[in-house]
Amino acid sequence: MSNSPKFVIDGLKATIENKEILKGINLEIKGGEVHAIMGPNGTGKSTLASAIMGHPKYEVTEGTATLNGVDLLEMEVDERARAGVFLAMQYPSEITGVTNADFLRSAINAKREEGDEISLIKFIRKMEGKMGELEMNPEFMHRYLNEGFSGGEKKRNEILQMAMLDPSVVILDEVDSGLDIDALKIVADGVNNMRSEERGFLIITHYQRLLDYITPDFVHVMMQGRIVKSGGPELAERLESEGYDWIKEELGIEDETVGQEEEEFKMPMNTVAPEFK
Amino acid sequence: MAKKMPEMEEYQYGFRDEHKAIFQTGKGLTAEIVTEISRQKNEPQWMLDFRLKSLAQFEKMPMPKWGGDMDELNFDDIQYYVKPSEKQGKTWEEVPSEIKETFDKLGIPEAEQKFLAGVSAQYESEVVYHSMQKELEDQGVIFMDTDTALKEHPEIFKEHFATVIPPADNKFAALNSAVWSGGSFIYVPKGVKCEVPLQAYFRINSENMGQFERTLIIADEGSFVHYVEGCTAPVYSTNSLHSAVVEIICKKDSRVRYTTIQNWAPNIYNLVTKRAVAEENATMEWVDGNIGSKLTMKYPAVVLKGEGAKGNVLSIAVAGKGQHQDAGAKMTHLAPNTTSTIVSKSISKHGGKVTYRGLTSFGRNSEGSKANIQCDTLILDNESTSDTIPYNEVKNDNITLEHEATVSKVSEDQLFYLMSRGLTESEATQMIVMGFIEPFTKELPMEYAVEMNRLIKFEMEGSIG
Numbered sequence: 001m002s003n004s005p006k007f008v009i010d011g012l013k014a015t016i017e018n019k020e021i022l023k024g025i026n027l028e029i030k031g032g033e034v035h036a037i038m039g040p041n042g043t044g045k046s047t048l049a050s051a052i053m054g055h056p057k058y059e060v061t062e063g064t065a066t067l068n069g070v071d072l073l074e075m076e077v078d079e080r081a082r083a084g085v086f087l088a089m090q091y092p093s094e095i096t097g098v099t100n101a102d103f104l105r106s107a108i109n110a111k112r113e114e115g116d117e118i119s120l121i122k123f124i125r126k127m128e129g130k131m132g133e134l135e136m137n138p139e140f141m142h143r144y145l146n147e148g149f150s151g152g153e154k155k156r157n158e159i160l161q162m163a164m165l166d167p168s169v170v171i172l173d174e175v176d177s178g179l180d181i182d183a184l185k186i187v188a189d190g191v192n193n194m195r196s197e198e199r200g201f202l203i204i205t206h207y208q209r210l211l212d213y214i215t216p217d218f219v220h221v222m223m224q225g226r227i228v229k230s231g232g233p234e235l236a237e238r239l240e241s242e243g244y245d246w247i248k249e250e251l252g253i254e255d256e257t258v259g260q261e262e263e264e265f266k267m268p269m270n271t272v273a274p275e276f277k
Numbered sequence: 278m279a280k281k282m283p284e285m286e287e288y289q290y291g292f293r294d295e296h297k298a299i300f301q302t303g304k305g306l307t308a309e310i311v312t313e314i315s316r317q318k319n320e321p322q323w324m325l326d327f328r329l330k331s332l333a334q335f336e337k338m339p340m341p342k343w344g345g346d347m348d349e350l351n352f353d354d355i356q357y358y359v360k361p362s363e364k365q366g367k368t369w370e371e372v373p374s375e376i377k378e379t380f381d382k383l384g385i386p387e388a389e390q391k392f393l394a395g396v397s398a399q400y401e402s403e404v405v406y407h408s409m410q411k412e413l414e415d416q417g418v419i420f421m422d423t424d425t426a427l428k429e430h431p432e433i434f435k436e437h438f439a440t441v442i443p444p445a446d447n448k449f450a451a452l453n454s455a456v457w458s459g460g461s462f463i464y465v466p467k468g469v470k471c472e473v474p475l476q477a478y479f480r481i482n483s484e485n486m487g488q489f490e491r492t493l494i495i496a497d498e499g500s501f502v503h504y505v506e507g508c509t510a511p512v513y514s515t516n517s518l519h520s521a522v523v524e525i526i527c528k529k530d531s532r533v534r535y536t537t538i539q540n541w542a543p544n545i546y547n548l549v550t551k552r553a554v555a556e557e558n559a560t561m562e563w564v565d566g567n568i569g570s571k572l573t574m575k576y577p578a579v580v581l582k583g584e585g586a587k588g589n590v591l592s593i594a595v596a597g598k599g600q601h602q603d604a605g606a607k608m609t610h611l612a613p614n615t616t617s618t619i620v621s622k623s624i625s626k627h628g629g630k631v632t633y634r635g636l637t638s639f640g641r642n643s644e645g646s647k648a649n650i651q652c653d654t655l656i657l658d659n660e661s662t663s664d665t666i667p668y669n670e671v672k673n674d675n676i677t678l679e680h681e682a683t684v685s686k687v688s689e690d691q692l693f694y695l696m697s698r699g700l701t702e703s704e705a706t707q708m709i710v711m712g713f714i715e716p717f718t719k720e721l722p723m724e725y726a727v728e729m730n731r732l733i734k735f736e737m738e739g740s741i742g
Binding site for chain 1: 716
């Protein structure tokens with residue numbers, strides 16, 4: 001029981017450059033549960049992920065986020081990570097000159113007490129094993145962190161880090177974007193292998209596709225910076241076949257986005273072109 | 278849990294010892310002082326004449342109007358020659374005990390045992406300790422301090438001395454030529470390859486000291502040598518001057534690598550002239566790390582004189598508070614099919630200033646030659662600055678010249694990414710900085726790479742918060 005985490009977000013509001021993006025998010029994730037947050041682009045999904053992890057761009061103005069009763073929002077980013085939160089990012093940074101292996105070993109040791117560092121042999125065995133499961137070429141161990149990786153390779157590398165760091169709350173931010181169907185299956189397997197009573201998942205996705213391979217326990221729809229509808233896996237299936245319009249109609253929402261001009265500018269140029277209406 | 282960072286200090290090697298010199302000239306520079314230095318060293322007449330001529334040259338030449346700010350450098354306030362001991366030790370027991378303790382603290386005897394083929398330790402103006410492995414001696418390798426070489430190998434000395442850098446080259450070369458003392462002399466015979474590095478360590482101990490070592494390396498045909506130098510000094514409120522001249526002659530098919538890890542205290546003016554001549558198919562490599570000093574002006578040069586000669590400069594410069602690193606490289610392509618590569622990595626923080634200043638020139642006969650220049654700068658905060666000033670001179674149409682320059686900051690997203698995996702802000706910054714200089718550290722012998730990483734970590738600890 002003590003190993004099963006409880007992650008609670010209560011009334012979370014966050015702004016970017018004084019523009020409110022999250023308008024009160026409530027969510028409770030227990031060990032063993034997989035929650036999916038779905039929604040069209042620009043509704044605040046990725047902001048939620050970044051705000052929980054503590055990206056300096058976002059300012060939390062109200063609400064709390066606790067893990068096993070401990071306030072995460074008071075912590076620095078690295079302290080949140082060491083407390084057990086992991087965010088697989090939509091756009092992982094590239095760090096030149098630092099190998100994947102050196103980086104991961106430092107990250108693992110950051111969680112451990114001084115004098116209790118993981119031995120090199122143990123580390124390499126573990127990393128090789130996990131890379132094998134994710135069908136990653138062994139050379140990625142000694143490549144510079146994310147440098148020159150394709151979109152799919154970066155996502156696999158995020159899942160590798162998740163598997164190595166053994167977190168208790170995992171947030172996957174659009175981990176399916178840019179993946180072909182084979183890579184998607186591998187990533188989904190990686191996540192499914194990690195499902196346990198000791199871990200809760202929050203999967204942020206734009207498409208239903210990923211949820212064909214990772215069956216969620218709960219599905220939430222986000223619009224205008226709020227969770228507007230929650231349900232079970234059947235909600236994701238209905239969204240897949242009917243889209244989001246029926247929810248908008250039901251709730252009388254015309255524009256589901258929040259802080260949209262900002263978001264368009266934040267899109268890296270080489271991924272998704274901004275929408276012009 | 279977060280690891281505790283070691284306590285922050287300003288400069289790690291800033292301690293001094295209480296050793297009393299056996300002779301010193303006192304402050305200021307005159308013909309009498311120059312004559313006295315030469316007399317103390319018992320030099321031949323030609324060297325005294327050379328010194329006096331160089332002094333006249335120094336007095337005649339104006340201060341450079343470019344580069345760093347030298348307003349606070351007062352030539353009358355410098356002590357030009359300090360003799361620490363009567364004779365040079367061949368074992369550490371023969372070295373005066375305070376001086377030996379200093380070198381012990383710097384880890385030199387330990388390093389010598391572990392991974393060096395020869396060691397020279399200069400303290401103030403003179404080399405106080407010197408040794409070399411017997412195997413190298415048997416192969417005819419000469420490695421000794423420059424003063425001794427003048428006495429023991431007068432022909433080869435006179436043939437090459439001041440041929441690469443004449444006294445009139447620049448004001449500081451003239452100064453060094455007038456008051457030079459110590460430094461290393463290396464001769465590697467034809468075909469001899471020294472697989473293990475030779476090292477010299479330079480230590481300034483007194484206040485207002487001027488250190489003017491003079492190094493001359495001659496690599497005969499088909500030979501190889503790797504020479505490493507390190508430098509430190511105590512921290513004083515007044516300024517000291519380090520103004521070395523390093524001349525290297527790489528004969529046909531030879532290769533010389535010269536590695537410097539300069540970590541002077543932040544009150545040292547480091548104004549050094551380094552130049553090599555590379556003959557046919559010879560390779561000269563400068564690996565140059567500049568971490569300390571108040572102002573460094575240093576542009577290691579290679580004159581590519583023979584067909585197919587190669588020159589490389591790989592340098593890093595780190596400038597912190599009140600520091601200016603004005604560093605770069607000079608490549609002179611005089612023969613056909615010569616190639617040169619310059620990779621410069623600079624880091625500025627806490628208001629420090631880094632300048633890359635480089636000259637690449639192609640003479641009329643440089644047909645088919647190539648040069649590649651890459652300058653990358655990492656700026657750690659908004660107070661710090663960086664400039665890139667490349668000069669190119671091209672007198673031949675059939676050459677290739679490439680120049681790339683990047684300036685970057687440690688980005689918020691990179692820090693967030695690394696911290697989201699559990700690294701503290703300071704660990705994350707260090708990791709980004711280490712990655713940035715990785716092309717440099719990977720060229721160092723393992724032990725130095727470890728030391729370099731340690732130094733950089735140490736430098737970076739004060740950078741956050």
